[in-house]
Amino acid sequence: MNSIITKNKRLWIILSIYLLACLGLVVFLRNPPDAVINYLFQTAITQNKSRNFFEKDGLYVITTGTGAPMPDKNRTGSQTVVVAGEQVLVFDAGPGSTLKLELSPVDVGTVDALFITHFHSDHIGGIGELMLKRWATGSPQQPLPIYGPSGIDEVVNGFEAAYQLDKGYRIAHHGEKVVPSSGFGGEAHSFDLGSDLMSSKTVYKQGEVEVIAFNVEHAPVFPAVGYRVNYKGRSIVITGDTKYTESLIHHSNKADVLIIEALNKKFATMMANAGENLETNVTAIATDIQDYHISPKEAADVAREAGVKQLVITHILPPVPSDLMIRPFLKEARAVYDGKIYMVNDGTLISLPINSDEIKIQELLK
Ligand SMILES: [Zn+2]
Ligand SMILES: [Zn+2]
CATH class of the missing domain: 1.20.5 (Single alpha-helices involved in coiled-coils or other helix-helix interfaces)
Structure with a gap:
């Protein structure tokens, strides 16, 4: 008891x-006590910035926007950041991408140049924010160099005009020392590759970093280009939006990493059919977009033909609602390519140290 x-x-x-x-x-x-709040804030602010991911000399890629125009809660508009030695080069500036860039180990104030593949809104919607944040955090004396095919002047001028009022507010509030007026905005560097699909040109050369622009096929969008970055024997290719074309194989030849868009036609058709009962443009758009994007299988064909070591899939169309869908999305690609295939996320870091064949992939924001 x-x-x-x-x-x-x-x-x-x-x-x-x-x-x-x-x-x-x-x-x-x-x-929570103040000490805990301070610690959490400090950790959140410095988490990625304080770790030196770029310790070894090499070519580094961070995908800071892996979505497309269709809304995706995990993916923002197109952007790929490349760190080559000391240089920070950004490719495309889709809507929302600047915020993802700021969450990455790269300081937005250190961006050296922006390269635009084409003028669809999901690749340019964030240009204004990138120009502004770089200016406000880096206090540059010169505007951001922005490279792109013919039409880039019009786009850069438009964003500068839209941000003129804000420029005035910032200078009035923070002063010329923090936000020097000479460093505001962007400076367009236009290039013309003509209409020959196979043509290319070196559009940027600083020290050992070389950027080659090449034509891709995204009709009726013209011009539309991809870029290849070479640095001390390592190389990556960023295609932008494109159909399957010989130009991709030619310009990706023996690249370490091919970062290519992909639209899964089976999933897009399912989406088009699902939209039939909705009074929206979903069906029309999900059908139309299938004729100017490349499929995962065709992307893998390019990687195989070009002898690429690592295939990276981005600009995911349509959005995958769950990671369970990644394998089915890439199924046909895996059947035709023996190399490694990886569907990147916002915040994927790919490291290519020099004097090595190593390609290391890690997630920073997942
Ligand atoms: Zn796009
Ligand atoms: Zn496009």
Whole structure:
């Protein structure tokens, strides 16, 4: 009898301690001490910035926008950041991508140049924000150099015009020392590759970093280009939006990494059919887009033909609602290419140290 009472008493004591601990936790979470708040903020701000991901000399890629125009809760508009030695080069500036860039280990104030593949909104919608954040955090004396095919002047001038009022507010508030007026905005560097699909040109050369622009096929969008970055024996190719074309194979020849868009036609057709009962343009758009994007299988054909070491799939169309869909999305690609295939996320880091064949992939934001 006594032992039952003792046992019940013990149970009550344990239960009371447990409830008190839960209550304490709730109070703590609702009202954390300042020291804890400071620590959490400090950690959040410095988490990626304080770790030196670029310790070894090499070519590094961070995909800071892996979505397309269709809304995707995990992916923002197109952007790929390349760190080559000391230089920071950004490719495309889709909507929302600047925020992802700021969450990456790269300081937005250190961006040296922006390269645009074509003028669809999902590749340019974030130009204004990238120009502004680089200016406000880096205090540059010169505007951001922005490279692109014919039409880039019009686009850059348009974004500059839209941000003129904000420029005035910022200078009035923070002063010329923090936001020098000479460094505001962008400076367009236009190039013309003509209409020959196989043509290409070196559009940027600084030290050992070389960027070659080449034509791709995204009709009726013209011009539309891809870029190849070479640095000390390592190379990556960024295609932008394109159909399957010989130009991709030619310009990706023996590249370490091919970063290519992909539209899964089976999934896009399912989406088009699902939209039939909706009074929206979903069906028309999900059908139309299939004729100017490349499929995962065709992307893998390019990688195989070009002898690429690592295929990276981005600009995911249509959005995949779950990671379970990644394997089916890439199924046909895997059947035709023996190399490695990886569907990147916003915040994927790909490291290619020099004097090595290593290609290391890690997730920074997932
Ligand atoms: Zn696009
Ligand atoms: Zn496009």
